Structures are given as structure tokens and as C-alpha cells.
Amino acid sequence: MKIEKEKIDSFVREYYPKPYAVLISGSYVDGNNNEFSDIDVLIFTTKRKKLFSEMISYNKLKIQSIIIPVQILQELLWVDYITCKGAYINMISKGYILKDTKLFLKNFKTHCIDLQQNGGRKLSHEEVFKLRVKITSLLDDVKGNNNFEELFLTIWDLIDSLTILKLKFNGNWCGNDKHRMRQIKKLDETLYHNINKAINSFYIEKDKTHLIQLVENEIKYFGGLLPYYNYSNVTYSKVSANYLVIQISLKDKSEKDAIIHCIEKIRKVLEKIKEYKILNYYYFISSSIGFNDENQNIYFVIDTEQNFINDYLVDRLKFLLEKENKLKIIFPFRFDPRYRFSSDSIYIKTAPIFYKTSQLLIDKPHFALDQNFQLVFAISFFKETQKKWFSKDTKFKSFLNYLFNYWFPSSYDDGVSSSTKELLYKREKTLSEFNSLFSKQETSLKEILIHNEFTYYDITKDLENIENIDEIPLFKTHLITFDLPEHELKKWTLYKEILYRVLSIILIDDYFISYIPFVMLKLKENE
Secondary structure (H helix, E strand, O other): OHHHHHHHHHHHHHHOOOOOEEEEEOHHHHOOOOOOOOEEEEEEEOOOOOOEEEEEEEOOEEEEEEEEEHHHHHHHHHHHHHHOOOHHHHHHHOOEEEEOOOOHHHHHHHHHHHHHHHOOOOOOHHHHHHHHHHHHHHHHHHHHOOOHHHHHHHHHHHHHHHHHHHHHOOOOOOOOHHHHHHHHHHHOHHHHHHHHHHHHHHHHHOOOHHHHHHHHHHHHHHOOOOOOOOHHHOOOOOOOOOEEEEEEEOOOHHHHHHHHHHHHHHHHHHHHHOOOOOOEEEEEEEEOOOOOOOOEEEEEEEEOOHHHHHHHHHHHHHHHHOOOOOOEEEOOOOOOOOHHHOOHHHHHHHHHHHHHHHHHOOOOHHHOOOHHHHHHHHHHHHHHHHHHHOOOHHHHHHHHHHHHHHHOHHHHOOOOOOOHHHHHHHHHHHHHHHHHHHHHHHHHHHHHHHHOOOOOOOHHHHHOOOOOHHHOOHHHHOOOOOOOOHHHHHHHHHHHHHHHHHHHHOOOOHHHHOHHHHHHHHHHHOO
């Protein structure tokens, strides 16, 4: 391993200079590698926002290079958990650390090991039902068709669905391809051998009896086959927690009127419901959650009782929004609004800030997507955070630098550019654009900073006595360069998440969000 380690180290220095951290993983680390194996090299960076992967031949090594922005680690882990695939969690858990910065990767690896041991998200009753429907339909196709050549893809789809049900039912990691079968063998070695026996019997002996018996026996544990079913009823129409998320997909911002109209339509219904039901809500703008693309969507988060959502609210909203043809609306959307906040208790304590921020716009819908309003609000909000959260000006400036460095890659990494040189050019170009914009706005921005007082609400009231700060994983404190005790470092990461969510509630998109700490730093320099 020593020779390969030196080669990989040389590869990283040549192709990706100045990485934040580097980890080697895959079969190379397991000891299961062969002449056809590639080496997974995970390169963590602070200079990108989009995940990027490429296969490179270097010095007789086949390297699968995966560039991971540290800013999206929470999203990667959440998608791993929600899909039960665990691809990144498993790679990082078993990986060999080649380079680290401030123990970031050591802490992150420890966190991933804990996640791996806890497993993924268990299937809901609706998801189990849908898989049973699919397996029943596929098995009927197998039983009713004796043309074995036509059944090849059906067989693979049937085995795929059965193994997904078997693994995900109790939150076991699922994975794909060979990794799926390894998990099956680990969970139930008898089933593993029976699957292989049934497939061999089908392809070699043209006998489907073993496969049919295998599926019928395995499905009994989950409630059996569904001889009578209706595809129209097979939906993810129920939620499994006390919140509902609606995704409103945006094709472009020229749909501003349609966006505002849709938001207002939903809010009017929710405000009416609040007269007799405990319910809170907020909405925010964000890049597509769980995907590596540039689409900006609106996410509406409604916090209320699970039974009320399932028994009434979903149907009410379907009736309300069914004629919204200009926008693509998905709900219940599978997204957990709490995942950025590390624990339920922290999210519950911070959520009132988000509710109140949304309430500010109830009587001002025309302010949505208005950049002047966004700047006034953001600068005022940052002024208030300085008063309440930072007693020393030097700390606040360091905090602003932390925010800017964390958010700035979203302003120039569009996911299209792959070369470091091209990204650096875009970075400098965007920085120049920010400076030009600030020069034009400097006078008005100074007026906002000096004269505009924050009168909306006392943000500190909702943040008093937040418990369980120590539940925030230490790896989240990366990029904080100011020397602070561990508890304070974790507080800064929480402040960052609160500010990000508040700014996204007033619909500041990912491209523009780093301009806010940039402006505050410029104004502080001129004080």
C-alpha cells in the first residue's frame, strides 16, 4: 500500500493542488481489489459547490476521483440516509486518511462510522405497500409468460424490488449491484444462496419454479402478495412525521408572478386553518435538495400533527393546487427540514425564527424576490445578530469571513466547469462583479447600516437556553479559523444555519447569498 499511497499523493498534488482533505476508499482499502479494480480517491474542497467525479488513469493506476465540496456534506449524508444507499457513509467510514486539515476528516469519519452503525431510514407503510404492489405485478408477469427471453428484464426488476424491500424494511444499507448482494448475504445468507439458485435455475434450466416460490415465501413476512390492487391508490400520499413539505419547482425567475400567486394561495388556506388548528409554517428558496443541479426551488414547510396532515391537509392542498399548471408542485416532498440542525431539540428551538420571518411577508407579498427589500432586511438582521451574538467586533468580522468563505462557492460553481483553472477564473470574475456592485450601492448600503433599525422581532428571545449544542458534530466546524472553545465553534455553525435559512426565507438565492457577508465586511472596513 505504501507505493500506491505515494503515487496517489503525487496524483493529488498534480491534479488537485491544495485540497482541504483527501481520503482513499473502496476495494483498495478492503483488500478485495483485483486487476480490474479502481481506487476511490475522495478529495474534499472548500472551493466548489457541486459534486464532481471522473475516472483518471495515472501512473498505471485507475483512479476514480470524487471531488466533494465540504459545504454539501450534510446533504450527501441526508440523501445517503433517506435512500438507504449509504454510498458515501460507507466509503468514508472505511477510508484511509491521506491528508487532513484541523482534524476535519478524522471527526467526519468518526461521525460516518456512527451513522453506518445506526443504519438508514426504514420504509414507511406506504412504501412497503407500493413495493408489494410492484412485486405482485412483476410476479404475475413471470407466471403468465413462458417466453423466457422476454422475461430477462422482468426477472432483474423483480429481484431488485424484493432485495430493496428486504433490506430497507428495517433500515439496512441497500446499495446497488454487487454491494446490494453483499448486504443481502450479510443479512440473510440463506436468502443470498436461494436467489443465486433461483436465477441459475431460470437462465440455465429454463425453470422459473424456484424463483416464484422464493418470492412468494419471502413476501409473506411483509403481508403477502396483493391479488387485488389499484395503481391509482399507490402513492406516497401520507407523511410519517409532524410536518409536510411542498416543493415548488422553478424553471426561471420570470415566473415571479406565478410563484407569488402560488405562495399566497397556500398561505391563505393555512392562515384560515390556524384559526382552529395549531399549525406553523415557513418557506424558503434553495437549490434542488439531494441533486447536483442548478434549479432553484421553493420549499414550503408546514409543522402540524401527522394525523391532521394525512387525514385532511394533503387532500385540501391537492384540491387547491391541481390547476397550477405553470409550476411543478410536488407534495408530500421527501425532505426533512430538521437535518441541518443536528437534532430535533435544536430545530424546535430555532423554528420560531423561521415562522416569524415568513409572517413578516404576509402583508408584503410584492417584496418577494425584490432585491432592495432583501438587502435592507439582511443588513438589518446582521446588525441585530452582531448586537446579540457577538460582544467583540473582531469576532463578528471573523464570523463574517467564515460565512463568506462557506457560501461563496455557490456564487461561481455552476456545476458545468470541471477544471480547477476554469473555476478559479469564475471565482475571480464573480468577486470582481461583487466589488463593482458594492461600489454602485455603497452610499445606500451605508445609509441602511447607519439609519435602518431592526424592528421586526427580538431574535435572541427564541434562542435563549438552547440545549444540546454539543450534539452538533465537530466536523461541521470546518472553515472556522478563529480560535474558539469547542462549544463556541458549534454555536457558530448553528448561527450559520439560522442565518442561511432566514435569508433563504426572504428568497435570497444561493448565488446572491454570499453577497450579504461580503457587503457587511466591506461596510465594517469603512467604519
